[in-house]
Amino acid sequence: MEIGDKIINKGLALSIPNQLPLRPTTTTWLPHSPSYSLATTITFSTTTTMDAAAASPNTHLLKSRNSPNHHLLALFKRTSLAFPSTTNGFPTINPLGKNPSNPTAITCSTAQLQDRRPAAAASVSEDRVFNFAAGPAVLPEKVLLKAQSELLNWHGSGMSVMEMSHRGKDYTSIIEKAESDLRTLLSIPEDYAVVFLQGGATTQFAAVPLNLCSPGDPVDYLVTGSWGDKAGKEAKKYAKVNVIWSGKSDNYVRIPDFDGLEQSPDAKYLHICANETIYGVEFKDYPIPAPMAKKGDGILVADMSSNFCSKPVDVTKFGLIYAGAQKNVGPAGVTIVIVRKDLIGKAQEMTPVMLDYKVQADNRSLYNTPPCFGVYMCGLVFEDLLEQGGLVEVEKKNKKKAELLYAAIDDSNGFYRCPVDKPVRSLMNVPFTLEKKKPELEAEFIKEAAKERMVALKGHRSVGGMRASIYNAMPLAGVEKLVAFMKDFQASHA
Numbered sequence: 001m002e003i004g005d006k007i008i009n010k011g012l013a014l015s016i017p018n019q020l021p022l023r024p025t026t027t028t029w030l031p032h033s034p035s036y037s038l039a040t041t042i043t044f045s046t047t048t049t050m051d052a053a054a055a056s057p058n059t060h061l062l063k064s065r066n067s068p069n070h071h072l073l074a075l076f077k078r079t080s081l082a083f084p085s086t087t088n089g090f091p092t093i094n095p096l097g098k099n100p101s102n103p104t105a106i107t108c109s110t111a112q113l114q115d116r117r118p119a120a121a122a123s124v125s126e127d128r129v130f131n132f133a134a135g136p137a138v139l140p141e142k143v144l145l146k147a148q149s150e151l152l153n154w155h156g157s158g159m160s161v162m163e164m165s166h167r168g169k170d171y172t173s174i175i176e177k178a179e180s181d182l183r184t185l186l187s188i189p190e191d192y193a194v195v196f197l198q199g200g201a202t203t204q205f206a207a208v209p210l211n212l213c214s215p216g217d218p219v220d221y222l223v224t225g226s227w228g229d230k231a232g233k234e235a236k237k238y239a240k241v242n243v244i245w246s247g248k249s250d251n252y253v254r255i256p257d258f259d260g261l262e263q264s265p266d267a268k269y270l271h272i273c274a275n276e277t278i279y280g281v282e283f284k285d286y287p288i289p290a291p292m293a294k295k296g297d298g299i300l301v302a303d304m305s306s307n308f309c310s311k312p313v314d315v316t317k318f319g320l321i322y323a324g325a326q327k328n329v330g331p332a333g334v335t336i337v338i339v340r341k342d343l344i345g346k347a348q349e350m351t352p353v354m355l356d357y358k359v360q361a362d363n364r365s366l367y368n369t370p371p372c373f374g375v376y377m378c379g380l381v382f383e384d385l386l387e388q389g390g391l392v393e394v395e396k397k398n399k400k401k402a403e404l405l406y407a408a409i410d411d412s413n414g415f416y417r418c419p420v421d422k423p424v425r426s427l428m429n430v431p432f433t434l435e436k437k438k439p440e441l442e443a444e445f446i447k448e449a450a451k452e453r454m455v456a457l458k459g460h461r462s463v464g465g466m467r468a469s470i471y472n473a474m475p476l477a478g479v480e481k482l483v484a485f486m487k488d489f490q491a492s493h494a
Contacts, residue, residue: 133456178379205234225276263290433465
């Protein structure tokens with residue numbers, strides 16, 4: 001017999017509801033939840049209805065005819081029903097008695113109600129995996145818990161952020177605070193516009209040349225991985241692209257010396273991908289565009305999707321920075337663009353209105369409905385980063401995690417290998433392979449790691465092997481657990 005079944009006797013029906021109300025206080029009724037444990041025995045005896053209510057140690061379940069549980073006070077044959085205690089509620093009802101003839105009433109005895117809700121975020125983490133995905137990626141538990149607490153009723157507004165008008169005062173305060181906190185984090189000057197867009201960083205592959213140059217204008221691309229390569233190919237539709245260097249022949253394991261780069265003297269901008277998610281190559285310093293070095297008007301453009309807000313950055317070195325939020329600062333669906341204001345308002349005539357930076361900046365990211373909840377989540381992440389002490393402190397944590405993981409690889413006597421040149425190894429994305437690149441052994445590594453609640457360690461399909469993305473929100477404990485697992489796996493398979 002399952003929850004919701006009925007026991008029929010002489011025309012009377014006892015329904016055990018799917019949600020048995022619990023009343024831990026005299027004022028608040030809570031629905032049945034896995035967070036509560038209740039062990040109840042209902043016994044049919046010869047007491048009267050009112051005697052049963054008076055005798056019960058849990059009279060809140062039986063107190064009056066107005067009680068939502070008063071329907072349990074029905075006359076039945078002598079029978080006992082046991083509700084076993086379980087963290088999943090009341091799975092079964094076990095009829096234990098047999099066929100006595102006298103009609104009886106119900107009494108209840110209930111074990112002490114225990115609130116098993118997590119007392120702190122640390123308790124919540126016990127139920128969560130260590131997620132090493134490259135994006136969408138792990139978010140801070142503190143942020144997720146705050147979003148959960150505000151989901152139904154944001155700050156007393158009576159509605160969720162997902163339900164708000166993007167032109168109302170409540171949402172205006174959310175998006176303005178998100179921008180303000182981001183400006184604080186990165187020390188963004190007032191002569192730069194900050195806009196929250198959609199379409200991912202990939203859409204910016206077209207938006208950048210459409211806004212910063214005319215058809216046929218030369219632009220330089222320094223290609224250190226797949227994303228830089230894709231950006232350059234898309235830009236060819238709207239400008240004359242000059243790939244001044246590509247690491248493709250070396251399988252993208254290094255960044256060239258800037259002094260040897262042959263930049264176009266009249267290039268409208270120089271484009272880089274600051275951190276290549278797939279190959280794990282990260283710029284530790286940035287090249288100076290040739291026109292800037294000569295005339296002071298060169299423009300450096302950076303795709304910072306996978307290391308955005310992972311460390312301090314001098315924004316004034318760039319004319320434009322863009323980043324998809326789903327790696328480090330929020331959920332998928334938000335793209336952030338930081339652009340010098342003197343560079344906007346010159347878009348090519350063919351530029352779609354949604355890709356025109358001036359339109360977006362003039363309308364404060366509200367030309368049309370923005371990704372409202374995504375921007376709200378980014379705002380919560382920005383708050384969290386500020387509370388940690390800003391990006392200087394965040395970078396210290398990221399370096400500690402990366403050093404621990406790279407040391408495990410380098411000290412494995414070749415069992416694990418990271419192909420990237422050490423000076424440009426990413427703090428965010430750590431690719432590695434096994435000694436002999438055996439696909440079946442790598443598959444076993446990923447499978448066994450998943451059993452230990454470490455997921456998304458499979459390398460990108462174009463590279464293979466493994467990849468651990470250790471963004472801001474990945475706790476040190478996650479990297480420590482991965483390193484311990486790597487050592488155990490090596491001991492078992494070396």
